[in-house]
Amino acid sequence: MSVKQVSVFIENKRGRLIAVTSCLAKKNVNIRAISASDTADYGILRLIVDQPDLAAQALKEAEFTVRVTDVIAVTAEDKPGGLNHVLEILRDHGINVDYIYAFFNQPVTTLNLIKVDQPEAAEAALQQAGVRLLTAAEVYGG
Numbered sequence: 001m002s003v004k005q006v007s008v009f010i011e012n013k014r015g016r017l018i019a020v021t022s023c024l025a026k027k028n029v030n031i032r033a034i035s036a037s038d039t040a041d042y043g044i045l046r047l048i049v050d051q052p053d054l055a056a057q058a059l060k061e062a063e064f065t066v067r068v069t070d071v072i073a074v075t076a077e078d079k080p081g082g083l084n085h086v087l088e089i090l091r092d093h094g095i096n097v098d099y100i101y102a103f104f105n106q107p108v109t110t111l112n113l114i115k116v117d118q119p120e121a122a123e124a125a126l127q128q129a130g131v132r133l134l135t136a137a138e139v140y141g142g
Contacts, residue, residue: 001123001133002070003113003140004052008045009065012038020045020059027051027058032141033103033113046101048073048113050140071113072122073134083112086131090116093125111139 010016017036024031024047033048049055052068059066076082083102090097098115111134116122123133 001072001135002119003048003073003134003136005069005071005113005115006047006049006052006055006059007067007069008047008059009067010043010045012041012043016043017045019062020064023058023062023064024049024055027054029055029058030141032139033101033111035101048103048139052140069115070119071115072119072126073139074112074114074126075132075134076112086112086114086126089125089129089131090114090122093121094118095122095125 008020010020021031028051030050031047032050035046037044037046047055048071056066056068074086076086087097096117098117100112100114102112114122126133
């Protein structure tokens with residue numbers, strides 16, 4: 001039940017972010033979630049888009065360095081401890097979280113995108129604990 005994430009390596013300079021978003025807009029790709037991390041010279045832009053394969057192809061054609069990886073999309077209750085509950089399940093099963101970011105598109109549920117070192121084990125552990133995993137269609141929308 002993983003979701004494809006498009007990661008783009010970009011230089012940390014004026015105009016590079018809009019070059020990515022313009023490329024996707026021209027291909028009619030909708031960005032559903034975005035996360036950016038940077039250093040002085042470069043950044044990694046992580047995107048959840050409605051058409052990940054098309055986005056990756058378009059960005060590669062525009063000479064960006066692109067990687068597509070699987071992440072898990074899980075719900076967490078929008079209340080204190082909601083995310084903590086999800087993370088406890090992963091910890092208790094010996095699963096490491098590489099990184100996490102969230103997006104919100106429902107009034108009372110936080111949707112978290114989690115990159116882990118053991119995706120299949122994480123999905124099984126979370127489902128067994130009653131945590132709802134989202135399908136790619138639910139995340140991509142449309």
